Amino acid sequence: MAYETSHDGQQRIMNHLAHSVFELSDEEILAEVRESGVDPQEEADRTSFVLRRAADTWESENERLSNLGHTINPNYWRCVEGIYHNYCLSCGSLVSFTTAAGEMQGEALDGRCPERDQYTIRRTGSVS
Amino acid sequence: MAHLLSFIDTRPQYETPQPPEPRSQPEPPSLPPTKSINTAPKTALVVENDEILVKLLRRCLEDEGYTVRIASNTEEGMRLYGDFAPFNVVIIEYDAPQRNGVKIDYFLPQTSGKDLASDILKINPSQGIILAASAYGSPDELSLRQELMHIPVLIDISIFQLRTFLATLEVRRAMAALTVPDRLRLKRSAAYWIWTRGLGRAAHNRTADDLLSEAQLRTLIGAEDTRQGRHWNKDVDFVWHLTEAMRSISTNWKRQSEKEAYLISELPTHDAEGHEQSPLENVASRDAAADRSLVAKGEVARIFRMFTDDTECTQVLQGWYDGLKPNEIRQKYGLDEKRFAAAKKRIRVETMSRRNGGGGGEEYGI
Numbered sequence: 001m002a003y004e005t006s007h008d009g010q011q012r013i014m015n016h017l018a019h020s021v022f023e024l025s026d027e028e029i030l031a032e033v034r035e036s037g038v039d040p041q042e043e044a045d046r047t048s049f050v051l052r053r054a055a056d057t058w059e060s061e062n063e064r065l066s067n068l069g070h071t072i073n074p075n076y077w078r079c080v081e082g083i084y085h086n087y088c089l090s091c092g093s094l095v096s097f098t099t100a101a102g103e104m105q106g107e108a109l110d111g112r113c114p115e116r117d118q119y120t121i122r123r124t125g126s127v128s
Numbered sequence: 129m130a131h132l133l134s135f136i137d138t139r140p141q142y143e144t145p146q147p148p149e150p151r152s153q154p155e156p157p158s159l160p161p162t163k164s165i166n167t168a169p170k171t172a173l174v175v176e177n178d179e180i181l182v183k184l185l186r187r188c189l190e191d192e193g194y195t196v197r198i199a200s201n202t203e204e205g206m207r208l209y210g211d212f213a214p215f216n217v218v219i220i221e222y223d224a225p226q227r228n229g230v231k232i233d234y235f236l237p238q239t240s241g242k243d244l245a246s247d248i249l250k251i252n253p254s255q256g257i258i259l260a261a262s263a264y265g266s267p268d269e270l271s272l273r274q275e276l277m278h279i280p281v282l283i284d285i286s287i288f289q290l291r292t293f294l295a296t297l298e299v300r301r302a303m304a305a306l307t308v309p310d311r312l313r314l315k316r317s318a319a320y321w322i323w324t325r326g327l328g329r330a331a332h333n334r335t336a337d338d339l340l341s342e343a344q345l346r347t348l349i350g351a352e353d354t355r356q357g358r359h360w361n362k363d364v365d366f367v368w369h370l371t372e373a374m375r376s377i378s379t380n381w382k383r384q385s386e387k388e389a390y391l392i393s394e395l396p397t398h399d400a401e402g403h404e405q406s407p408l409e410n411v412a413s414r415d416a417a418a419d420r421s422l423v424a425k426g427e428v429a430r431i432f433r434m435f436t437d438d439t440e441c442t443q444v445l446q447g448w449y450d451g452l453k454p455n456e457i458r459q460k461y462g463l464d465e466k467r468f469a470a471a472k473k474r475i476r477v478e479t480m481s482r483r484n485g486g487g488g489g490e491e492y493g494i
Contacts, residue, residue, distance in 0.1 A: 006421045006424040006428060007421050008451075009424070009451070010427055012449060013324070013448045014325065016448040017448075017475065017479065018320040018324065018371070018375065019317070019371075020472050021312075021313045029309045030308070032473065032477070033312050036477060036481060040312055041308060043312055043315055044308040046315070046337075047306075047315045048303065050340045050341050051306075051340065051341075052303065054341045054345045055296060055344065058348040059280055063267075063280055063281065066283065066292075067281075067283050067284075071289065074291055077349050089288070099341075099342050099346065100338075102341075102345070120284035120289075121285050
């Protein structure tokens with residue numbers, strides 16, 4: 001139990017340090033970033049870019065899967081060793097998503113879902 | 129029988145030392161007051177003339193908490209948009225007719241749905257739009273202008289797919305509402321998590337951008353089981369949600385790196401003369417708590433060493449280390465509010481700019 005002190009103390013320092021930026025007012029954080037020699041607008045834009053890129057990746061990968069006719073339940077993603085796994089509700093084929101690569105892989109991406117109409121509704125007079 | 133037995137490993141079995149067990153983290157400091165951008169009711173406009181699809185979309189949207197307005201043609205859609213915009217989401221049928229009573233000829237290109245999408249984007253470029261094109265076999269069959277290329281297209285419409293796109297739109301909306309200081313706080317806290325966990329480029333090739341991106345992706349995956357994704361409870365401020373996600377992700381990365389280091393320690397190594405050493409010489413201690421404590425001690429010493437000439441910074445660090453509250457730190461060391469804030473600022477600035485020993489702003493992607 002004596003070992004806990006160093007580890008917990010270290011964790012507390014880390015948490016305080018990372019959270020201390022949230023104690024700053026808008027003006028203070030802007031000033032602090034400027035003082036560190038960084039353009040606040042540039043850094044903020046870079047942050048937006050990173051967040052947007054992640055959203056674009058997720059959306060386009062889901063679109064790719066969806067356009068092959070596969071249907072996955074977004075609540076069924078399961079993470080194993082950093083890789084997210086799911087399966088098509090219609091045909092059962094597997095799909096995985098690796099956040100580091102930002103890419104979906106698996107047999108579901110190999111082709112169109114053979115049971116694509118099981119969960120989807122198509123427009124009357126469909127031409128496909 | 130002898131043949132079968134030859135497959136059985138009869139060598140003595142040794143117990144493999146197990147990697148350290150994950151343990152719970154100390155509670156983070158109390159949360160700052162959160163501001164939620166999500167208290168307003170969510171609204172959706174659906175431009176669709178197929179009754180079955182209207183029913184499905186309405187049900188799905190209402191289940192997700194949206195108030196739904198329906199237009200059965202693009203003229204009506206534009207009128208409703210003009211009267212009630214902005215909407216959280218506008219779902220437009222690619223083949224929606226311009227006005228009712230006009231029979232759709234599926235062998236002729238129908239353009240009014242995409243025209244409406246273009247017109248709405250001219251009015252509000254950040255309006256979240258989803259194009260529904262369930263009469264088609266693939267998005268390649270659609271003819272979309274440049275400004276519509278980034279819009280998600282639903283070919284096979286299901287409740288599940290719609291939910292995924294709606295959730296992504298909500299995250300995009302929260303992103304668009306982030307102010308410059310919000311984004312700076314996110315970036316700086318990401319950099320601190322990377323630095324304080326010792327995950328920088330010199331050690332584990334991680335940057336603040338990697339951590340931000342990971343937190344965002346896990347939010348988007350958003351499985352309701354928090355052990356699997358990072359479900360965003362919409363009552364929680366998005367900035368605070370991402371910060372907490374980064375805290376737990378960086379903790380997991382740290383554990384993972386400790387586990388990897390442990391496994392590597394079991395590989396045979398060679399001494400200076402090239403003789404193979406027994407893996408047992410490299411196996412980490414069986415006492416995981418002792419190992420973790422040793423590592424923590426080293427990291428704490430590294431932080432304290434930066435401020436050997438700064439008494440007030442050392443006092444603040446000591447107070448944090450001891451788990452004291454801000455007012456207790458100030459009281460114990462006789463620091464007024466101004467000096468306390470100044471010391472915290474020096475700690476932030478110094479740790480962010482520190483480059484010796486493989487760790488500065490540059491390393492964390494700042």
